[in-house]
Every structure is written in structure tokens, then in C-alpha cells.
Amino acid sequence: MKRLRWLWMLLMLLVIVLAGGWWLTPQHRQIVVSPEDPAIAAMLKDPAVIAKGRYLATAGDCTSCHTVRGGEPYAGGRMLPTPFGNIPAPNITPDADTGIGQWNFSDFWRALHEGIGRSGEPLYPAFSYTSFTKVTRDDAIAMFAYLRSLQPVHQSNAPLQLHFPYNQRSALTGWRAVYFKAGVYQADPSKSxxxxxxxxxxxxxxxxxxxxxxxxxxxxxxxxxxxxxxxxxxxxxxxxxxxxxxxxxxxxxxxxxxxxxxxxxxxxxxxxxxxxxxxxxxxxxxxxxxxxxxxxxxxxSLPARATPVPMQASFDGKSLADRGNAVYAERCADCHGKNGAGIPGVYPPLDNNTSVVEPTGINAMRVVLLGGFPPVTAGNPRPYSMPPYAQQLSDADVAAVVTYIRQAWSNHASAVQERDVATYRHTPID
The missing domain is CATH 1.10.760 (Cytochrome Bc1 Complex; Chain D, domain 2)
Structure with a gap:
């Protein structure tokens, strides 16, 4: 069934790319600037609404995607990587030429709720409208009010870096039919x-x-x-x-x-x-x-999950774990403890740690190689960080110590292989 579904989607994709481009021609993308609804216009200037919008934009973590490292907040420019190519996050400051300065709320609502751009084009789901569609209209008004209150930044949006046929927006019609359903969140009356x-x-x-x-x-x-x-x-x-x-x-x-x-x-x-x-x-x-x-x-309230399949013996996992025990004793035990319990509030435990025992082993390998850096927060302004070991440990040593901690104490995760470590050693952090 899964293969048939993929074949059907591929056929739909090709048909839409070849035959559906007509509706993205200039006459179908003509922008009509409409005056703002007077009631909404008044709300957009209300300091209380703007403050609410700032909080909601923070809850949505909008700045992370719409701010390039070292750039002006919300001015766009950050490239969002996908398996199909890179998608630049746009400028959402109220600049009239390069941002959303000429948008009205209906433009913003359609983008957030329906995933449709101001020109009528379908938006790529790197912009998470598949989730944002659940945002209420009042909250969307507040977010738009906050964005309109920002200092305008004149910064043009970078071009898409998607491969063919994914750079054809008309191809999104088939994707949206399968994966997207618009709808504001509906409260469950049986819940608190x-x-x-x-x-x-x-x-x-x-x-x-x-x-x-x-x-x-x-x-x-x-x-x-x-x-x-x-x-x-x-x-x-x-x-x-x-x-x-x-x-x-x-x-x-x-x-x-x-x-x-x-x-x-x-x-x-x-x-x-x-x-x-x-x-x-x-x-x-x-x-x-x-x-x-x-x-x-x-x-x-999320449901229990299925009992995991028992770990299968792989290559020479026991030998790896034995070698990793020695690496752990030399490099890790002073902070994380011989029993993997760590020190509360200082060094995190490794025993029954979600990041350690997740199915792939990616997180543990990357932390050993690149270091572990918890965020600086008001509640923890000087967090202890773990140094990177990429220069001190070979791929074989990293595979061994990660396999050890994934199988020590009460952990029962699968072993990792040296070739995996080699792959993640050269993966950029950001």
C-alpha cells in the first residue's frame, strides 16, 4: 500500500508540474492592496494586543527561523535545509519593499492558516503552516500587530535553492492534498x-x-x-x-x-x-x-508506546562496549559518575537519559564529538558544558564509548558503528 501511495503521489507531482503552472503566471499572481478592516486596524495599534503578540511570537519561536545568525531580528535570510534543497526564511519586518509592510491581516491570516502567500502561491511547508493553522484568529491578529510594530529592515529575500521538480510551486498542490488540512484548534470539552x-x-x-x-x-x-x-x-x-x-x-x-x-x-x-x-x-x-x-x-496524556523490539546482537557489540568501558572510565566517569547518575543540576545523568537511548544513537555520538552545550537561560545563566572530544577520540573510540553508555546500567539501546561516527564527525553544527 505504501508503494502504491508513493507511485500515486509521483504521478500527481509530474502531472501538476507539467500542467498546473498556468495559475502561477503573472496574471494569476497580481497583488491587490486592500485597505485594512477598521476594527482590525484599531487592534493592530493597541499596546496590549502588541504585547500579547510578542509573547505569542516568542512561544512560536518565530525569530529562530526568520533571523540569520548575526542579523536583524525577523529580517529573514536564514537558509532552512531540507532533503529537497534549501529554503530561505523571508523578511517579516514591516518594510514596505522587502518585508510585510504592504500586507494586511487577511494576507497574514491566509499564510498562517492556509499556507497561501500574498500572491496566491502555495507556501513551502518549511514554514510550519501544517501546525500554525491551529492558531486562533485573535492570536493571529496579535502576532500580526507585534510584527507590524517592529522596526522595518530593508533586506531582500534570497532565492529558493530547491532542486527540480520541487522548485515548481504547483507541485505543492498534490502534497497539500495528502498532508495538509486547515483548521483552527478545537478544544476538547472532556479535558481540563x-x-x-x-x-x-x-x-x-x-x-x-x-x-x-x-x-x-x-x-x-x-x-x-x-x-x-x-x-x-x-x-x-x-x-x-x-x-x-x-x-x-x-x-x-x-x-x-x-x-x-x-x-x-x-x-x-x-x-x-x-x-x-x-x-x-x-x-x-x-x-x-x-x-x-x-x-x-x-x-x-500522550499514550503509552508499543513495547520495543528486543535489541538484536549486532556485529561485535559486546567487544565495543568492553572497550567503551575503558574510555568512559578515563574520559567521562569523573563528571557523570561510575553509575551514570551524574550530579543533579550540574552534570546530566546518562542512565535512562532520553538523548542517550534514543533509537539511532545520533544524539550521543554528536555530543561526544561536538560537545554538549545546554542553553543559557535566566534560570540557569552559567550552565556546565561538556567539551568536544572530536580531536581526542578516534571514530572507533567514540563508537565504543557511545555503545557502552547505551548499554550500561539500566540502558538497553543498540550499539553504534564506527562508520556512523565518521559520518557525524563531519556534520556541521548549524
Missing amino acids: ASWNRGAYLVQGLGHCNECHAARDAWGGLSANTALSGGRIPEQDWYAPDLSMQANGGLQGWSKQDIVDVLKTGQAAKGAAVGPMADVVASSTQYLHDDDLQAIADYLL
Whole structure:
């Protein structure tokens, strides 16, 4: 069935690319500048609405994608890597020529809610409208008010760097038919107000599923894999399963652990590293405590996962683990302890650590090679960091010590291979 589905999508893609380009011709992309609705225009100038929008834009972590390293906030320019090529994040400051200065709220709402650009073009889902469609209209007005309040930055948007046929926007019609359904979040009356708030933030503004779920060959997400963990395309990090129930990626975590890691970047069960450290630094540390509690309430309700398949003996995993024990004793035990328990609030535990035992081993390999750097937050302004060992340890040593920690104590994850370490050794951090 899966193969038939892919063949059908490929056929649809080719047909749309060849025959569907007509509606993106200039006459179909003519922009009509409409006056803003007077009621909305008044809201866009309301300081309280603008302040609310700032908070919501922070919750959505908009600045991370729409700000190039060292650049002006929200002025765009950052290249978002995908398996199909790179997509530049646009300038969303209110500059009239290069930003959203000529947009009205209906333009913004259509982009956020429907994934359709101001010219009527379908937007690439690197802009996570598949999640943002759940944002309410009032919240969208507040976000637009905040963006319109920013200092305009004149910075032209970079061209797309997508391969053919993915650079043909008409090809998105078939993709959207399969993977996208517009719709504002609908509260579940059987759940508490806190649960519904958490679901709204996780499913919508927080767009957590965009990283924490596996994507198929077309870059789509399946509803039955929501928040169950997945490799982040082109970044070589693994975003773990977020279930706190049996066999979930966060099994054994408490609600307070969730709040702590989102607020400070560090909890009793582990620390945020890699892309999640950036999310904490620029977004979640600023969320109100009741919103963090709401997120924890929602994650606590995620279902238990299937019992994992028992680890199969692979190549010479035991020999690797034995060698890794020696490396661990020399390089790691002083901080993380002989029993892998770490030091609370200082060095994270390795025993039953989500990043250590995730299915692929990518996170542990990258941290050993490149170091572990929790985010600097108001609640943890001087976090302890782990130095990189890329220069001190060979690929064989890294494979050995990672295999050891993935199988020591109560950990029962699979071994990793030397060839995998060689791959991730040369993967850029950002």
C-alpha cells in the first residue's frame, strides 16, 4: 500500500508540474492592496494586543527561523535545509519593499492558516503552516500587530535553492492534498482548561510535531506518528518521542521535569542540547509558568508506546562496549559518575537519559564529538558544558564509548558503528 501511495503521489507531482503552472503566471499572481478592516486596524495599534503578540511570537519561536545568525531580528535570510534543497526564511519586518509592510491581516491570516502567500502561491511547508493553522484568529491578529510594530529592515529575500521538480510551486498542490488540512484548534470539552491550553501550544504555536515525528520520503507527517520521535531532516539530530507513559521517550519524567527543562534547559532527567537548546534559549524559557504546566499536562496524556523490539546482537557489540568501558572510565566517569547518575543540576545523568537511548544513537555520538552545550537561560545563566572530544577520540573510540553508555546500567539501546561516527564527525553544527 505504501508503494502504491508513493507511485500515486509521483504521478500527481509530474502531472501538476507539467500542467498546473498556468495559475502561477503573472496574471494569476497580481497583488491587490486592500485597505485594512477598521476594527482590525484599531487592534493592530493597541499596546496590549502588541504585547500579547510578542509573547505569542516568542512561544512560536518565530525569530529562530526568520533571523540569520548575526542579523536583524525577523529580517529573514536564514537558509532552512531540507532533503529537497534549501529554503530561505523571508523578511517579516514591516518594510514596505522587502518585508510585510504592504500586507494586511487577511494576507497574514491566509499564510498562517492556509499556507497561501500574498500572491496566491502555495507556501513551502518549511514554514510550519501544517501546525500554525491551529492558531486562533485573535492570536493571529496579535502576532500580526507585534510584527507590524517592529522596526522595518530593508533586506531582500534570497532565492529558493530547491532542486527540480520541487522548485515548481504547483507541485505543492498534490502534497497539500495528502498532508495538509486547515483548521483552527478545537478544544476538547472532556479535558481540563490546562490540558487544552497545552494541546493548543504543542500542536499549534509550538509546532512540536514538525521535529518530534518521523517524515516520509515526501517530507510529510503521518497522523498516527504524532510526537513519537523522529530524525530531523538535514540536521542530524534525533527529536525524541514525547510520551511520558510506558515505553515513551520521556518515560519516568515528571511534570516538574518537563517544566524545568523548558524553563532552564536542565532537569533531573537530562539537559536540552542541539536544536532543543536553541528552542529553550529563544522561546520556552520565556513562557509563563502556567503555560509550561499546561504543556506538561498535555504531554502526560500522550499514550503509552508499543513495547520495543528486543535489541538484536549486532556485529561485535559486546567487544565495543568492553572497550567503551575503558574510555568512559578515563574520559567521562569523573563528571557523570561510575553509575551514570551524574550530579543533579550540574552534570546530566546518562542512565535512562532520553538523548542517550534514543533509537539511532545520533544524539550521543554528536555530543561526544561536538560537545554538549545546554542553553543559557535566566534560570540557569552559567550552565556546565561538556567539551568536544572530536580531536581526542578516534571514530572507533567514540563508537565504543557511545555503545557502552547505551548499554550500561539500566540502558538497553543498540550499539553504534564506527562508520556512523565518521559520518557525524563531519556534520556541521548549524
